[in-house]
Amino acid sequence: MADNGNVKDENILLEVKGLxxxxxxxxxxxxxxxxxxKAVDDVNFFVREGETLGLVGESGCGKTTAGRAVMRLYEPTxxxxxxxxxxxxxxxxxxxxxxxxxxxxxxKTVYQDISMIFQDPxxxxxxxxxxxxxxxxxxxxxxxxxxNTEEHVIQLLQRVGLRPxxxxxxxxxxxxxxxxxxxxxxxxxLNPQLIICDEPVSALDVxxxxxxxxxxxxxxxxxxxxxxxxxxxxxxxxxxxxxxAVMYVGRIAEMAESIELYSQPLHPYTxxxxxxxPRPNPRAKKQRIxxxxxxxxxxxxxxxxxxxxxxxxxxxxxxxxxxxxxxIKPDHYAACHFAxxxxxxxxxx
Amino acid sequence: MNEITDxxxxxxxxxxxxxxxxxxxVNAVDGANFTIRRGKTLGVIGESGCGKSMTAKAxxNMVPKPGIMTGEVTLYKRHVENGSQIVEEIRxxxxxxxxxxxxxIRGGTITMIFQEPMSSLTPVFSAxxxxxxxxxxxxxxxxxxxxxxxxxxxxxxxxxxxxEAREIAxxxxxxxxxxxxxxxxxxxxxxxxxxxxxxxxxxxxLSTHPDLLIxxxxxxxxxxxxEAQILDLxxxxxxxxxxxxxxxxxxxxxxxxxxxxxxxxxxxxxxxEGSVIDIFENPKHPYTRLLLASIPEIGEKKRExxxxxxxxxxxxxxxxxxxxxxxxxxxxPGKCDVVKPxxxxxxxxxxxxxxxxxxxxxxxxxxxxxxxxx
Numbered sequence: 001m002a003d004n005g006n007v008k009d010e011n012i013l014l015e016v017k018g019l020x021x022x023x024x025x026x027x028x029x030x031x032x033x034x035x036x037x038k039a040v041d042d043v044n045f046f047v048r049e050g051e052t053l054g055l056v057g058e059s060g061c062g063k064t065t066a067g068r069a070v071m072r073l074y075e076p077t078x079x080x081x082x083x084x085x086x087x088x089x090x091x092x093x094x095x096x097x098x099x100x101x102x103x104x105x106x107x108k109t110v111y112q113d114i115s116m117i118f119q120d121p122x123x124x125x126x127x128x129x130x131x132x133x134x135x136x137x138x139x140x141x142x143x144x145x146x147x148n149t150e151e152h153v154i155q156l157l158q159r160v161g162l163r164p165x166x167x168x169x170x171x172x173x174x175x176x177x178x179x180x181x182x183x184x185x186x187x188x189x190l191n192p193q194l195i196i197c198d199e200p201v202s203a204l205d206v207x208x209x210x211x212x213x214x215x216x217x218x219x220x221x222x223x224x225x226x227x228x229x230x231x232x233x234x235x236x237x238x239x240x241x242x243x244x245a246v247m248y249v250g251r252i253a254e255m256a257e258s259i260e261l262y263s264q265p266l267h268p269y270t271x272x273x274x275x276x277x278p279r280p281n282p283r284a285k286k287q288r289i290x291x292x293x294x295x296x297x298x299x300x301x302x303x304x305x306x307x308x309x310x311x312x313x314x315x316x317x318x319x320x321x322x323x324x325x326x327x328i329k330p331d332h333y334a335a336c337h338f339a340x341x342x343x344x345x346x347x348x349x
Numbered sequence: 350m351n352e353i354t355d356x357x358x359x360x361x362x363x364x365x366x367x368x369x370x371x372x373x374x375v376n377a378v379d380g381a382n383f384t385i386r387r388g389k390t391l392g393v394i395g396e397s398g399c400g401k402s403m404t405a406k407a408x409x410n411m412v413p414k415p416g417i418m419t420g421e422v423t424l425y426k427r428h429v430e431n432g433s434q435i436v437e438e439i440r441x442x443x444x445x446x447x448x449x450x451x452x453x454i455r456g457g458t459i460t461m462i463f464q465e466p467m468s469s470l471t472p473v474f475s476a477x478x479x480x481x482x483x484x485x486x487x488x489x490x491x492x493x494x495x496x497x498x499x500x501x502x503x504x505x506x507x508x509x510x511x512x513e514a515r516e517i518a519x520x521x522x523x524x525x526x527x528x529x530x531x532x533x534x535x536x537x538x539x540x541x542x543x544x545x546x547x548x549x550x551x552x553x554x555l556s557t558h559p560d561l562l563i564x565x566x567x568x569x570x571x572x573x574x575x576e577a578q579i580l581d582l583x584x585x586x587x588x589x590x591x592x593x594x595x596x597x598x599x600x601x602x603x604x605x606x607x608x609x610x611x612x613x614x615x616x617x618x619x620x621x622e623g624s625v626i627d628i629f630e631n632p633k634h635p636y637t638r639l640l641l642a643s644i645p646e647i648g649e650k651k652r653e654x655x656x657x658x659x660x661x662x663x664x665x666x667x668x669x670x671x672x673x674x675x676x677x678x679x680x681x682p683g684k685c686d687v688v689k690p691x692x693x694x695x696x697x698x699x700x701x702x703x704x705x706x707x708x709x710x711x712x713x714x715x716x717x718x719x720x721x722x723x
Contacts, residue, residue, distance in 0.1 A: 175661075177660060178660075206599060209643075210645075213654055238648075238650075239650075239651065273574060276574050278600065278603045279602050279606070280602045280629065280644060280646055281605055282629050284605070290577055291577075348648050
């Protein structure tokens with residue numbers, strides 16, 4: 001990872017360093033702040049152009065918060081988010097900007113390059129707006145409505161697998177999968193470089209989920225998009241991602257190329273998580289590593305490595321020292337004191 | 350799978366559930382036939398709206414208004430009397446919905462766990478109270494055996510007392526792996542995590558020694574690591590108490606791990622049934638085949654996922670002939686859109702409902718004429 005401020009890799013589009021988002025816990029009569037929920041705590045990652053980074057983890061691990069803090073939908077507590085923006089540059093060549101230093105006006109401009117797809121296809125579409133209104137809203141905000149807008153919207157609709165005559169309909173006239181397609185068309189309206197997908201398929205049925213995943217993959221190639229794909233389903237993330245970051249209680253436990261991470265995990269949490277996934281093969285041997293207990297409480301985390309109370313390789317050191325995210329192999333990062341020393345099993349590829 | 354053998358616990362014959370609503374008639378379940386065997390797990394899989402949860406409700410005779418249920422749901426209940434076993438046949442569908450008899454079966458012989466563990470527990474009562482309530486209603490302890498003095502071995506039974514119920518509750522919570530069960534018995538649902546709540550639900554369901562546990566998407570709302578814990582727990586408990594499980598889910602992985610036999614449902618109809626291994630390795634119906642191909646599998650890199658084109662039809666406007674024909678890759682024009690296929694045996698212990706297989710053609714002159722034409 002580029003640690004000196006200069007990006008080594010030419011293709012990097014977004015770089016996140018030391019990102020923190022703490023939510024205050026208030027208590028007592030005066031609503032005094034009595035502590036913090038460290039939803040995202042010192043997270044580092046990067047996304048290359050045209051690449052999908054999967055952010056995966058159990059509920060409460062901070063994956064959604066991390067996605068939103070990148071966009072400043074949640075104002076980060078600390079950290080740096082650098083993004084190669086096309087929209088903000090005057091020369092026409094992409095230019096590095098630090099998202100946290102931008103003012104409101106500049107941020108709005110950058111939002112032409114970054115958009116978002118949400119989990120709930122019902123809640124994320126205004127029921128009183130037609131498909132045309134929904135998809136042109138981003139264009140309206142950025143003063144890009146012109147005589148060709150309707151044509152543009154029709155093209156987008158066709159691209160995501162809807163028909164031109166759907167343009168005047170309202171969201172309730174569509175099924176869940178179709179609504180998600182409308183959300184995808186909206187996110188494409190301004191021709192972004194990066195789309196943050198927050199659990200885009202978890203509300204969909206299996207057959208519709210496959211259609212949506214294939215669509216996202218096709219769009220990525222056609223528009224050279226980069227995705228941050230936030231999800232809890234390990235098999236979906238494996239399918240769609242080029243690289244995967246596994247999060248646990250606000251921190252990244254491990255990050256590597258998708259195939260590498262699934263076949264040769266270096267963090268005990270990744271190993272246990274993958275072994276827990278029920279596999280659609282009735283003859284598969286059930287060799288699950290059962291993680292005892294529940295996910296640590298981010299408001300009251302255990303000392304040392306956050307995973308140590310559930311880890312089967314735990315040693316004294318883990319209970320005291322917080323492990324840093326280190327590059328163990330080229331492009332393979334893990335936050336474990338014993339990463340590389342343990343003999344961990346992945347899933348066969 | 351029609352013969353009634355000794356190991357049959359519940360048999361469902363031609364079950365239909367119809368809702369007469371303003372926009373028309375919805376056939377939520379349209380002729381389901383299957384058998385739940387003692388001590389085995391039957392998985393029911395299907396997408397939302399296919400009628401899998403409604404089938405479960407029908408077994409408990411809990412079809413909500415204005416639903417109308419027809420068909421047969423028979424429970425074969427085993428008793429030990431006179432030292433020998435007798436099997437009592439109870440037609441669940443004919444029992445009074447609010448009657449004494451069905452209320453003994455619900456929560457006693459047949460219990461249920463639901464998807465959402467938060468809303469299935471009352472927030473104002475403790476975990477222990479929930480279990481004690483079930484135990485007090487459905488569990489009876491023998492007080493004396495008159496069998497020694499007479500030829501007939503009759504046991505008098507009484508309800509459990511409050512103290513005993515509490516002991517049973519603590520014991521159950523221990524069995525389902527809740528740490529500090531003796532203290533946790535007084536915890537309220539909001540003090541427990543999602544996985545712990547689901548454990549409490551399982552404790553309630555198992556505290557009455559049921560013959561059948563209906564699990565309606567029990568792990569869908571849980572994280573993977575907790576899901577693994579719960580699935581392992583259910584399997585362990587099933588081995589120790591000899592109960593059957595009807596496992597309803599949309600997750601192929603879960604069904605592959607849990608079930609012995611499975612039923613695939615589509616738009617209120619079973620499209621395929623058989624043993625889990627047969628269906629996963631050799632699916633007969635195009636829908637099953639596509640469903641299996643459309644899931645991304647961990648540890649396997651697929652370039653493109655198979656998809657089922659289109660979407661599930663509106664229940665008010667079902668396609669003619671085979672309900673799956675507009676989405677089917679093997680659609681045969683002139684046949685599939687005209688003839689309604691029957692569920693028939695297409696391979697050893699494997700039934701499917703598809704006109705690709707000869708036995709599925711109905712035995713009417715009309716259908717046979719269409720069949721002969723091609």
